[in-house]
Amino acid sequence: MKTVIRLLPVLGLALSTAVAQDPPAAQEPDLVLGKKVYLQSCVVCHGISGKGDGIVAGNLLVKPRNFTDGRFKVRMTPNGKVPLDSDLYRTINRGMGHDNAMPAWANLKVDEKNAVVAYIKTFAPKKFARQDRAKEIVIPPRTAATVESIAEGEKWFTAIQCGKCHGETGRGDGVSAPTLVDSWGYKIVPPDLSKPWLFIGGSEPVDLYRTLRTGLTGSAMPTVDGTLTEDQTWDLVNFLDYNFIRPGRSVPR
Numbered sequence: 471m472k473t474v475i476r477l478l479p480v481l482g483l484a485l486s487t488a489v490a491q492d493p494p495a496a497q498e499p500d501l502v503l504g505k506k507v508y509l510q511s512c513v514v515c516h517g518i519s520g521k522g523d524g525i526v527a528g529n530l531l532v533k534p535r536n537f538t539d540g541r542f543k544v545r546m547t548p549n550g551k552v553p554l555d556s557d558l559y560r561t562i563n564r565g566m567g568h569d570n571a572m573p574a575w576a577n578l579k580v581d582e583k584n585a586v587v588a589y590i591k592t593f594a595p596k597k598f599a600r601q602d603r604a605k606e607i608v609i610p611p612r613t614a615a616t617v618e619s620i621a622e623g624e625k626w627f628t629a630i631q632c633g634k635c636h637g638e639t640g641r642g643d644g645v646s647a648p649t650l651v652d653s654w655g656y657k658i659v660p661p662d663l664s665k666p667w668l669f670i671g672g673s674e675p676v677d678l679y680r681t682l683r684t685g686l687t688g689s690a691m692p693t694v695d696g697t698l699t700e701d702q703t704w705d706l707v708n709f710l711d712y713n714f715i716r717p718g719r720s721v722p723r
């Protein structure tokens with residue numbers, strides 16, 4: 471007890487000096503580092519001007535993103551809005567599934583990843599100037615994956631006709647599948663839903679929730695925003711999770 475009392479004045483002094491000091495300057499994005507990382511690791515696919523026209527782009531089936539038009543697929547923001555920095559960071563860190571050429575860059579240092587995020591935003595400055603106004607969706611706690619919830623989800627899968635593209639059994643062979651084109655004019659293929667390693671936005675339940683609520687802008691994958699409530703969206707996630715992604719588990723009652 472005595473030590474505590476004796477320490478108090480010292481603490482008080484430390485506090486008052488801290489208050490008197492200027493707050494640290496907001497950290498400026500390191501665009502010099504960002505450009506360096508970009509030229510080292512990204513330019514071969516995404517191109518010097520960020521248009522997705524790097525030297526190997528022509529050989530790729532799924533084309534690298536054009537960063538100049540502000541359309542990004544994997545986001546916490548509503549359909550059509552620019553992504554948050556944290557979305558870009560996550561995508562760069564994880565890569566985008568195994569069926570396209572976008573690698574995971576987990577081995578870059580944290581400040582290198584932050585810097586390259588800041589750098590790719592400079593390709594669409596006007597779009598990203600409005601970034602802070604893009605409202606991030608809130609992911610409510612998951613609805614328990616009960617038999618009822620999964621059955622509800624299956625009902626929605628049929629009612630919203632996910633099978634038109636993904637096929638009634640989710641194999642990616644729906645009637646519309648052969649005709650799908652993305653908004654950049656390239657053919658796009660809906661994945662087999664039982665192959666989660668192909669998913670570009672991740673296959674954990676929260677990833678599925680995000681993908682369904684916000685859609686994958688630019689691809690043919692629509693959003694359920696405006697069609698399903700939050701609970702119904704979780705029912706659909708539960709159905710996808712138990713039926714396609716991790717089948718064969720017993721369902722909690």
Ligand code: HEC
Pocket residue numbers: 507508511512513514515516530532533534535541542543544545558561562566570571572573575586587590670
């Ligand atoms: C070997 C080619 C290749 C390299 C190298 C590459 N990318 Fe990509 N990138 C792609 C492809 C292909 C896509 C589109 C994938 C899709 O739409 O399914 C993509 C998409 C993206 C997206 C779009 C995410 C979204 O939500 O739409 C971002 C951001 C991105 N890349 C950042 C980077 C950064 C940063 C680097 C370097 C550190 C990099 N990429 C290096 C091929 C590449």
Ligand code: HEC
Pocket residue numbers: 543567627630631632633634635636646650658659660661663668669670671672678681686689690691692694706710
């Ligand atoms: C008009 C066609 C179409 C419809 C309808 C459709 N999808 Fe998709 N879906 C796609 C395409 C195309 C992709 C691949 C997108 C990409 O890679 O850019 C996709 C991707 C997905 C993915 C993988 C996400 C990822 O991260 O790669 C899931 C899960 C999915 N869809 C579920 C559904 C569900 C559930 C429904 C019904 C609510 C549905 N889809 C309706 C076309 C469709």
